Amino acid sequence: MPSSTRARSRRATLARLGGISVGGSAVILALLIGAAMILGLGANPLEGYAELLKGAFGGTEELAESAAKAMPLLLVGTGICVAFRAKVINIGGEGQIIAGGLLSTVTALAVPDLPPIVLIPLVLLMGLVGGAIWGGIPGALKAYLGVNEILSTIMLNLVAVQLFNYLLRAPLMDPRQIELGTRIPQTERLSENADLPILIEGTRFHLGVIVALVAAAVAWFFLWRTTTGYRVRAVGASAAAARYAGMPVKRMTMLALTISGALCGLAGACLVFGSETHRLQTEGFATGFTGSAGFNGIVAALFGGLHPLFTIPSSFLFGGLLVGANAMQRVIQIPVDLVIGLNGLIVVFVVSSNTLRERLSRYLSIAGEAAEHDDLVVDPPSASVEAASPDSAGSGSSGADSASGDGADPVRTPESEP
Amino acid sequence: MSDFFTVTFTVATFASGVRLATPYLLAALGETLGQRSGVLNLGVDGVMLLGAFFSYWAVLQTDSITVGLLVGIGVGLLLGAAYAAVTVVFRAEQGISGIGIFLFGLGMSALLFEEWVGTPRPISSFDKLAIPLLSDIPKIGDMFFNHNLLVYVSMLLVPGLTLLVNRTTFGLNVRAVGETPEAADSLGVSVARTRAICILVGNGLAGLAGAALAIEIGIFQHNITNQMGFIAIALVYFGAWRPTGVVAGSLLYGLVTSTVNQWKTAGLVTGAASSFTTMAPALLTIVALVVIARRSAAQPAALTLPFERGH
Numbered sequence: 073m074p075s076s077t078r079a080r081s082r083r084a085t086l087a088r089l090g091g092i093s094v095g096g097s098a099v100i101l102a103l104l105i106g107a108a109m110i111l112g113l114g115a116n117p118l119e120g121y122a123e124l125l126k127g128a129f130g131g132t133e134e135l136a137e138s139a140a141k142a143m144p145l146l147l148v149g150t151g152i153c154v155a156f157r158a159k160v161i162n163i164g165g166e167g168q169i170i171a172g173g174l175l176s177t178v179t180a181l182a183v184p185d186l187p188p189i190v191l192i193p194l195v196l197l198m199g200l201v202g203g204a205i206w207g208g209i210p211g212a213l214k215a216y217l218g219v220n221e222i223l224s225t226i227m228l229n230l231v232a233v234q235l236f237n238y239l240l241r242a243p244l245m246d247p248r249q250i251e252l253g254t255r256i257p258q259t260e261r262l263s264e265n266a267d268l269p270i271l272i273e274g275t276r277f278h279l280g281v282i283v284a285l286v287a288a289a290v291a292w293f294f295l296w297r298t299t300t301g302y303r304v305r306a307v308g309a310s311a312a313a314a315r316y317a318g319m320p321v322k323r324m325t326m327l328a329l330t331i332s333g334a335l336c337g338l339a340g341a342c343l344v345f346g347s348e349t350h351r352l353q354t355e356g357f358a359t360g361f362t363g364s365a366g367f368n369g370i371v372a373a374l375f376g377g378l379h380p381l382f383t384i385p386s387s388f389l390f391g392g393l394l395v396g397a398n399a400m401q402r403v404i405q406i407p408v409d410l411v412i413g414l415n416g417l418i419v420v421f422v423v424s425s426n427t428l429r430e431r432l433s434r435y436l437s438i439a440g441e442a443a444e445h446d447d448l449v450v451d452p453p454s455a456s457v458e459a460a461s462p463d464s465a466g467s468g469s470s471g472a473d474s475a476s477g478d479g480a481d482p483v484r485t486p487e488s489e490p
Numbered sequence: 491m492s493d494f495f496t497v498t499f500t501v502a503t504f505a506s507g508v509r510l511a512t513p514y515l516l517a518a519l520g521e522t523l524g525q526r527s528g529v530l531n532l533g534v535d536g537v538m539l540l541g542a543f544f545s546y547w548a549v550l551q552t553d554s555i556t557v558g559l560l561v562g563i564g565v566g567l568l569l570g571a572a573y574a575a576v577t578v579v580f581r582a583e584q585g586i587s588g589i590g591i592f593l594f595g596l597g598m599s600a601l602l603f604e605e606w607v608g609t610p611r612p613i614s615s616f617d618k619l620a621i622p623l624l625s626d627i628p629k630i631g632d633m634f635f636n637h638n639l640l641v642y643v644s645m646l647l648v649p650g651l652t653l654l655v656n657r658t659t660f661g662l663n664v665r666a667v668g669e670t671p672e673a674a675d676s677l678g679v680s681v682a683r684t685r686a687i688c689i690l691v692g693n694g695l696a697g698l699a700g701a702a703l704a705i706e707i708g709i710f711q712h713n714i715t716n717q718m719g720f721i722a723i724a725l726v727y728f729g730a731w732r733p734t735g736v737v738a739g740s741l742l743y744g745l746v747t748s749t750v751n752q753w754k755t756a757g758l759v760t761g762a763a764s765s766f767t768t769m770a771p772a773l774l775t776i777v778a779l780v781v782i783a784r785r786s787a788a789q790p791a792a793l794t795l796p797f798e799r800g801h
Contacts, residue, residue: 113605161585163532213776218783222532222585223727226720227779230772238765367593374586407604413597416536419590420572423582 127399172337207333566697
């Protein structure tokens, strides 16, 4: 019935607003702690934050830069959303970004003369493939051998970084670096035909940003509009129930990590071909190339309530924070590392606030229910059962600390429907 | 090829392996205690980074290694208190909050290093403490009994922790809370308090591990641990949640690392190929994880599950 759909969607929206307000408080709290630290380090936090905001969102160029910085966060974050829906924790973003970046780079070096219309999709595809391999390995290990994916993805990060270092120091090194004897570990300038076109003249807003947006939309469609996506979510909600229903649990687990890895790999390809230098380079660590997107993407996804579409604004916010931090460093000499540290605090606050968030969203969903009744829209029984159930009513009205009901899976936001 | 063996199997390589194993061992033993109580702490690396930075800074100020080590433990305890609040009081998802702690440690240690120190200055490192008589045994003496105090302390922690977990009332509580918190709770064991104590001790050891690392190297640098904390967590799985298994894994890891270092120093592995030797311990860990996964029955049943009375 249309009215029931509308009622439910309004409740979902209200519930999500509750979630966002809790997330927003987490960011504000982290920024306040950051301000205290800046003050403690002898600089002016107001000046710093003003500079941060200006540097992140102060003009077209700044906004475009923030969008470009948000691109890998959105792709990684979208991948995190898919993995988490299947209850798989992917901490291998860094390695998967590198794998995608490497495979797409090798492709561009192998067939540099293809026309852009062929080469650009090809390198992006190879990015997906590289990441899918790097995510598929821990996926298969978890699904079929029961290997903890948190540990295997971290180890594969270390392996990827060393593979990266090796390839850039030997077979992929720019021949000119060898000739000159400078031996800077970087590739030659990659084929111009693979350059991701700049979409807004004079800025860093390149095709990769659009690719990331499309990927987020596709991931949403996959999770909530396809059978396989439904299965992935079902496995995450209860592997036992999914198995009982005859779903291929192992394959879904592996698929979720593979998709997650593929999206990170796509981020890697976009980072290489959307970069200003148009080469792949290393300083011996992952962070130079990935910008820690493999970790920061987790922050963006969490802040977006593990929903691909809400991860879009969330990535933009965190991309902006990272860009703005550079501006802040220039003016008040506080290193950008501050923002990495604050990101960590935001993660801790967001996951800690789930008890609160659950209660708030349930309260708001009851408020939404009440509003529906004010509109004299008749609710079908199924929809009002939720509000009438003693559990939700109790936790909505009472302030008791232990009232939160189904705290079985605290990461997930209670409303999993879009 | 024979060069590989002559360089590998020397007393010096072995002794350096034992020393390198110490930070891994300290952090992994702490993590073992936490996991036995049912709490996964993925933030070990962040705690190690902050422990390393603050102890480095303290030694820089006071020139006292003892102060440095105490500061390391103190930082660990503080972060442990925070982590206990997050996971025990707020019942947050453990995997994710650990990543938050890691990012916090990564960012803050780099920030404070830039602001308070800037250009790295070396600090005095550990003094060797040869154990009388035992250190005189040929070869064995240099391998095991001619190290700094912390090496011995970490080794003594192995039987200490084994006894604590298996032979004391507190240890029984820890295991009960990690396997069936509902049952423990119904018998009047405070799940929250037991877990909080384990988290505090575990993080204190992680902080000490960071301090051990910084003082052993004698300098601090950005991301000095290079994910050692995560490897320490893997070592807990490798050791099947037993201190004796953990020490075996840590020593193996230390030995592989020191051997690789020796190969590099001796010029046996040069240039780009050294990446492969650096990668070897991580690959080894993955293989070990696959092998360990087959006896996953050893894993505490309530690991990563927040406890809430009445559910």
